[in-house]
Amino acid sequence: MTNPILQIFTTNSLRTLSRAQFLANRLNGSTVEPVHVLISLIEQKGSLSAKILEKTGIKLTSIKQVILEKNGLDENFKKIINQELAPPKNNNRPAQQSSALDRKNHCPDDRLTTIIKNPLFEFNSTEINKKNEKATKLIDIKLSPHLKKIIQKAISCAASFKHKYIGTEHLLFGVLELNDDFVSQILSKSNIAPSQLTRHLKNILETTSKFSEITDPFSKSSAGQNVAAKEPEAVPDRSILKFFSCDLTDEKIQQNIDPLIGREQEVDRLINILARRTKNNPLLIGDPGVGKTAIVEGLAKKITQGEVPAILARKKIITLDMGLLLAGSIYRGEFENRLKQVIEEVKANPQIILFIDEVHNIVGAGSSSGTLDAANLLKPALSKGEIRLIGATTPAEYKKFIELDSALERRFQTIFVNEPSIEETIELLGGVKKNYEKYHRVHITNEAIESAVHLSERYIKNKFFPDKALDLLDEASSQVKVKSGADPLLKKLAKFEDIKKKLIENKQLAIKEENFDQALFFKKRENEITRGILELKEKIKKSQTKMIGKITEKNVVKIVAQITNLPLSVLSLGDKQKFISLEKELKKKIIGQTEAISQVSSSIRKHLIGLADPKRPLGSFIFLGPSGVGKTELALTLARTVFDDPHALIRFDMSEFAEGFSISKLIGAPAGYVGYRESGKLTEAVKNKPYSLILFDEIEKAHPEIHNLLLQILEDGRLTDATGKEINFKNTIIVMTSNVGLNEFNRQQAIGFSSVGSQETVDFENLKEKISTELKKKFNLEFLNRIDKTIFFKPLGLSDLQKIVELQINDLAEKLTERHLGINISTSAKKFIAQYSFSPDQGARAIRKTVSDLIENPLAEKLLKDEFNKGDIVKVDYKGKKLVLEKD
Incomplete structure (x- = not known):
């Protein structure tokens, strides 16, 4: 029976050790030196170490030269060196020779299995590639002290990188770690620093840390291909699905899944489709965030709790990770091989029961230069009912990918998942809030739930229920938890874990x-710290049962304000006085x-x-009146x-949109035209600033x-751009100005300005x-009827213009x-500026220019001449039919 420890060595590494033993006996007949292992690593063609050494430039000729430069070498030794360091004709020859030699020099107390006594170096022999077993039966390796150290360091290296095998790269690492003078001379001859080669080797070992885990399930033993040796296959120790999937019915996974x-209705339909004989593949179609994945997770929970029909009892719902399945499949046919084995x-x-989220990704996945994609590989099994597959996708992706492939589409039974209503969302949040309360250690009030639902419905339009409401509750809870401050026990735990990490590093270094x-x-010391960590964790567990805060409407409103950049006063109406006194604030300007x-x-x-139609903008107005009366200033x-x-x-200056085609400037160009997919000025501006x-x-x-385009905004509070994306206008105020009736207004302006007191010559x-x-003659009635108010601005009188002059002086002050x-400015000066600036077709526009010309410019000149000092009051007065500036 093969020793278990030999099973962790690859075929190449065993041949390398055998070759090193053979070289040692041929050259001096005593012990295996690091140089013998180095020579064997170079000669082991096709191994990773041979490729590394070849890339670094180390050659047998360099080693031969260093060996021959040593003193006391006779001609017979040189002959052996030239023979043994010549390029091998048959890579298997050294292994065969060494096995015979080792059987001859058998030493039971000096075997490979006797040197591994450190508990850090434990390997599971059942996880080792079985194709090495045949090779290890032919090789019996005798160990010298140097070779023992090399193997110990190789095993230590493999353990540190979590490799389940000992390869030639680990042996090379062991050779370099010995710091042998002879090896250093060889590296120096090749202009290579040992430390540089060690760093390069470590980088390679890090990148291959997961290589064996991924490739082992897909490699087939050569012995398994022998027809004579065919036997019924045993159940595999490891499932291929474990590498590329997650079991939703697993107890640990279920602990983190919300009810x-x-x-x-959706769950019942899902169960009915899964119970079919053929085409038992449900496809959940719904907008992002409506709960497609939650339905599948909910079904998994029902299965674990035994709340499903007998046909689904003991079933497992496995989530297949298509991204992981594709990852690293760089060779032609590698992805197909993986997916085929999964199927x-x-x-x-x-x-x-397989579950693939974003199932539209299987269309085209892994396809390149004539190879099949995942969809075509799955089709036969889907149609025959050989596998059950639940898919989830959005309506847009379904239409773009799956609907175009009718053969794939007919294999799925669609289930449309609609966005829940406000009432359903409130009920849902009430059902899952316990999990959020437990995680954040806060109490979530019912008013916070209702506030999250209503505010997200009103102000968050690019997401869907229940996702957007849950996001608000989650972030509000997170904010309260963060502001409560860090738990001192957690800080102490982190400190203990850092100490433990350093102790483990020091322990491993000491062993090395x-x-x-x-x-x-x-x-x-590590054991003492570990006990302290366990005690701390127990204390933390007890402390985390205490609630640290309460989530109210105020917390939710604050999060909405941060997400939308909307003032808190608009969201909560907490500052009601601001809107009560809105008129007063506007009249100041x-x-x-x-x-x-x-x-x-x-x-x-x-x-x-909230008394108006919630679908429409916050307000829509058309301002009419003569120029310079405050229409734009009010906006x-x-x-x-x-x-x-x-x-x-x-x-927007609407004179730029006088042509019919200029509509593309607002919403973007249609398909087929220059500028297609470029954002329109209006839609892009509102998307970036929705309030x-x-x-x-x-x-x-x-x-x-x-x-006509504005009709959609005024009525429904939304607009669809050229790319089909809907833009929300419900949180905007629409103001339009018009010059309709301008001549009539100007006449009224002139007459009204010259009128005295309350007398008016024109009604x-x-x-x-x-x-x-x-x-009504200028605009369609359907357009005018959708506007909230038509606002008429009155012509300004002399007293009004004097007040505007005062506003300008206040800005200067x-x-x-x-x-x-x-x-300070006198009444006579204000009256003079008002009369001097007035024009029926300009209104108050000229006041700004008059103040600049008659006050600001002369004042600037006087300030440069130091006619006014700090603390002085500049008095503006009207004397001698002109304005004068003097000290008050």
């Missing part, structure tokens, strides 16, 4: 250096438009409180006030097709009716504050 709430194993075990007394000391501000504020409040102020963001305004005010300036100049209400009639100066 399935609802979905009774054969599933066929042989009718208790297995054969300092066993020191190794025992480190082992003793907008002068003379009390009625317009009131109408806009009322509409916005209605939407924010800017509204964006800043509602969204707390000075950059929350997206502006904003969109201003369409001079809307009447846009092409009618643009008006403004009649003007509104007249312009409304004109507006803020700048002067940095120079420690103040400024």
Whole structure:
């Protein structure tokens, strides 16, 4: 019977050791030196060590030269050297010779099996490739002290890299670790530093750490191909599926799976399809995050709990990892071989039900230059009912990949998984909250659950229930846990584990250096630290049963605000006073438009409180009025006030969209046109900033097709771009300005400005009716009816213009504050600027320029001349029909 320890050596490594023994006997008849092993490693063609040494440039000629340079070598020795270091004609010859020699010089007390006494070097013989067994029967290796050390270090190397075999690369590592002078001379002759070669070898060993685990299941023993030796195959010790899958019915996996709430219809249909005789392959189709995988996990939980019909009792649901199956399959046919073996194993075990998430990935997977893809390999087994396969994919991917392959499509029975309703999502979150409470050690209130559902429905439109609501609860709980501070016991545990790691490293180093007394000391300290770690873990386990916080609506709102960049006041309405006093805030910046501000504020409040249609934008308005009365300024102020963001305004000059084809600028070019798949200006802007005010300036100049495009936004709060992606407009405010009736407004502006007191020469209400009639002629009724409010801006009077002058002076005062100066303006000066700036077709636009020309420019000159010092007050007055600047 073969010694178990010999089974861990590969055929090449055994032949290398045999060849080294043979060389030692031929050359000096005493012990095996490291140089003999090095020569054998070079001669072992096809081995990993031979390739490494060949790449580094070490040749037999270099070794021969170093050996012959030694003193005291006679001609007979040189003859043997030249014979033995010549290129071998038959690689098997040394092994045969050495076996005969070893049988002759048999020494039972000096065998390979007697040197491995360290418990660190334990291998499971059943996991060793059985094709080495035949080779080990032919080889009986006698060991010398040097060879023992090489083998010990080789085994230590294999153990450290978690290899289940001893190959030539490990023997090479052992040779280098001995630091033999003769070997160092050989490496020096080849211009190679031993440390450099050792580092290179370690890198190779690290990359092959998992090689044997992946390749062993797929390698077939040569003995198994012998017809005469055919026997019924035993059940394999290791399943191929273990490498590429996860058992959802496993007890440990089930501990981390949330219970399935609802979905009774989908689960019943799933069971019915699995119970079919043929085509028993259900395909779950649903949007991302609706719970397709959760349904399969829920079925697995029902199987483990015995809550399924007898036909599914004791079944196992195995998740197949297609990515892992493809990984590392660099050679032609390697992927097909893996998948074929997986299919054969599933066929042989009718208790297995395969589950492939993102099942559309099997189409084209592993296919290259004429090879079959995963879909074609699975088709025969799927149609005959030889395997059961559950798939999951999205509607878009199903249409793109599976639906196009009718042969694959007919093998699946589709189950459509719809997004749950708000009520179903609340019930679902209530059912799974215990798992989140246990993990985060927090109490999740019912109001937090309802808040997560309603807020995610309103403000998170790129995800689906229940995923988006669960995300909010999870992150809110995580935030509370993180803010509670780190547990000091966890810090202490981390410190202990670091100490244990260092002790293990020191122990292994001591063993490597054969300092066993020191190794025992480190082992003793390691045991003490291990006991301390176990005690700490027990304390931590007890402490983690205590709750550290409570999740309320406030916590959820805070997370939504962070995700959406929306002000907390908009989400929670906690700052109700802000929206109650919205008109007051707007009036601080907008002068003379009390009625317009009131109408806009009322509409916005209605939407924010949830009384308006939730499908539509927060507000949609068309602003009408003469130039320079505050239409654009109101839009800017509204964006800043509602969204707390000075950059929350997206502006479009509609004169740029006068042609029909210019619609592509807003939503992107259609397929087949230049710029296809490039983002449109409107859709991209809203996608990046979904909480904003969109201003369409001079809307009447846009092409009618643009008006039709806006209908979808105004009615449904959404827009589909050229690539088919839906953009959400429900959290935007739509403002359109128009010059319809501009001439009538300008006449009213001129007359109104010259009127005295409350006298009005033109009835403004009649003007509104007249312009409304004109507006209906310009735009379709279906467009106008979808707008929340048509806002008419009144012409500005003299008193209004004086207030605007005061606003401009206040802005200037803020700048002067940095120079420690103040400024005052007299009533006569304000009146002069208002009259000087007024123009019926400009409104208040010229005030900014007048203040700049008559006040700011002269003031800048005086400041340069140091006419005003720190603490001075600049007085602006009207004297001698002009403005003067002087100290107050």
